[in-house]
Amino acid sequence: MSYVIGVDLGTSAVKTVLVDRSGTVVAEHSEAYPLSQPKPGYSEQRPEDWVDKTVLSLRLLMEGNDISPAEVEGLSFSGQMHGLVLVDGEGVVLRPAILWNDTRTTAQCRRIEDTLQEKLLGIARNRALEGFTLPKILWVQEFEPELLDQAALFLLPKDYVRYRLTGQYTMDYSDAAGTLLLDVAGKSWSADILDAFHLPHSFCPPLVESFDECGTLLPEIARQSGLRPETKVFAGGADNACGAIGAGILEEGQTMCSIGTSGVVLSYEERREVDFEGKVHFFNHSERDAYYIMGVTLAAGYSLTWFKDTFAPDVSFDELLSDIGSIPAGSNGLLFTPYIVGERTPHPDAAIRGSFIGMDAGHELPHFARSVLEGITFSLRESIDILRASGKQIDRVISIGGGAKNETWLQMQADVFNAEIVKLESEQGPAMGAAMLAAYGCGWFPSLQDCAREFLRPARAYSPDPEAVQVYDKLFGLYQSVYGATRELGAALSAFRG
Structure with a gap:
């Protein structure tokens, strides 16, 4: 062997x-x-x-x-x-x-x-x-x-x-x-x-x-x-790049969403001269003569960690998220923006800060937990929309990282992105991508794509729910307005930060 x-x-x-x-x-x-x-x-x-x-x-x-x-x-x-x-x-x-x-x-x-x-x-x-x-x-x-x-x-x-x-x-x-x-x-x-x-x-x-x-x-x-x-x-x-290889993002039209401490939307790209005006990162891929486009949410999984540590330190993540499936899309009018350490895409702004908008006395911990997940996913959708505006068709997204560990969150990604979300059978992320580069380099496969077909297997797919897609489209428009509405307020509040 x-x-x-x-x-x-x-x-x-x-x-x-x-x-x-x-x-x-x-x-x-x-x-x-x-x-x-x-x-x-x-x-x-x-x-x-x-x-x-x-x-x-x-x-x-x-x-x-x-x-x-x-x-x-x-x-x-x-x-x-x-x-x-x-x-x-x-x-x-x-x-x-x-x-x-x-x-x-x-x-x-x-x-x-x-x-x-x-x-x-x-x-x-x-x-x-x-x-x-x-x-x-x-x-x-x-x-x-x-x-x-x-x-x-x-x-x-x-x-x-x-x-x-x-x-x-x-x-x-x-x-x-x-x-x-x-x-x-x-x-x-x-x-x-x-x-x-x-x-x-x-x-x-x-x-x-x-x-x-x-x-x-x-x-x-x-x-x-x-x-x-x-x-x-x-x-x-x-x-x-290795994370993309480890998720099989090796052909035109393939896109992944990786939610760790930060969040990444990454898509394979062959067009050398496409111009995103710096709104997203444009890097060489580890595949020959290919590129990838990448949008970044600075505090993706970190927003959830911060929320749990601050408001529910004595419960596990599984417990914290156990009831979010019973909360309707939109968290009963509660909206979260994950700008708690600034933002990268589409707002390269180190000074902006996060917010909960729409709180009332009827909101309980599960509403807040769901709104945090929705806010993270909305931020990632901003990168998805930039890619779509460039002419890319994104109807299938590989989800990896912390966002692929909760079924309700996977379905939420499908509904917010209006795309099929695929979870892999075994996810090793960048380490697997590095191993695949070694396997290809050793001559085990004629191409990285052939290596991906052998090494990577989907476990389950989540299809968008049309009704939830409509709800999230409306809420996403409100989410996008929060940045402009809070930018000056956040700058003024910065004088009171330690």
Whole structure:
């Protein structure tokens, strides 16, 4: 029997999965590592923690079964996007990595916009947001210039781990697209952007496809991990690209909704020149010469967690949601907006805050719980509608993450999106996508689509209820009006926040 390993390098932990030729996950393991927040808005990690925990997770993954290392043909990666790792000419890390959720770079984002103006969307295809990599580089350029002078190369998190495992520097297109330094359509580093900020072209690593082989394991890493030095290592992809692969989003018209801490609506795209004017993210996919469009709700599952922890801390999520099926669509006139940490799509607004609208004395805990789910789903529908307005037909959506764990919420998604919602039989998210890239790279399948047909199986589908669709269409119009009605009020209230 042959196996591949998917490595998902997340923000809080690394997860490894061992997958056989049928797509069955025969073993999995995860190892956590710390997050450092030395100042408000800062978010950093030690790249060495990623390496140590990845190697440990691989070793414990292999020790937990009787599979021979000789049966593991290859491994690949999914990685948290945007994080900045600076290395010198010897490959030594110069400072802690600045992560995707670090928000210190607002001034640098404005500098990028002022310097590049319309060129930014024309080349990088995305707006300058604090999460992206270029603003972090410019922050180091301004506040730690001596470190940038020492830097020979910048890498993203998974690319540094892969370098430590193989000794080879590379970056795949799907992750490079989140740096604001890539010519997304041209699939090359942008000389115009690099020159505009006085960055040497040698600062960028070589670009490869996500399924390209990037070497084999260094002997010492092989010994520590319990794998063979001959194990093939493939480039891997950005976590959202790998999540899309793991959900089978590999052909035109395929769309997924992923509800975790944040929420993502992601759709496969082949049109290189389609212009969304920066309303949604436009990134290279891990499939060759393909792209994906992505809208983001910053506080999706987090809104539900916040609500439970604040108003029902002593009950489980299952208990909290147990009665929402008895509450009619619209929660008896109660509306929630999930802007509790700001919003991303379609409002890139860090200052807006959430609200409950329409409360009266008849509303009880189940009404509030249902309205939170409805508000999250409405926010995700805003991304669905942007995609539809571009000409995409979206009548079937794969739902993964926390939103796929509750049947009432799955039906709600079908009714709010007016599309069939499909839940997968076994969901491993980005780790499965990484394993699929390794399987394809090893030659198990002629295409990623063939791999998806073998590895992924639907469990159940939920069809929209016409009456509920009409109710939600009316309520969605009211939901959309709340942002404009509360923006100035929220700004005024910000003076009273701690």
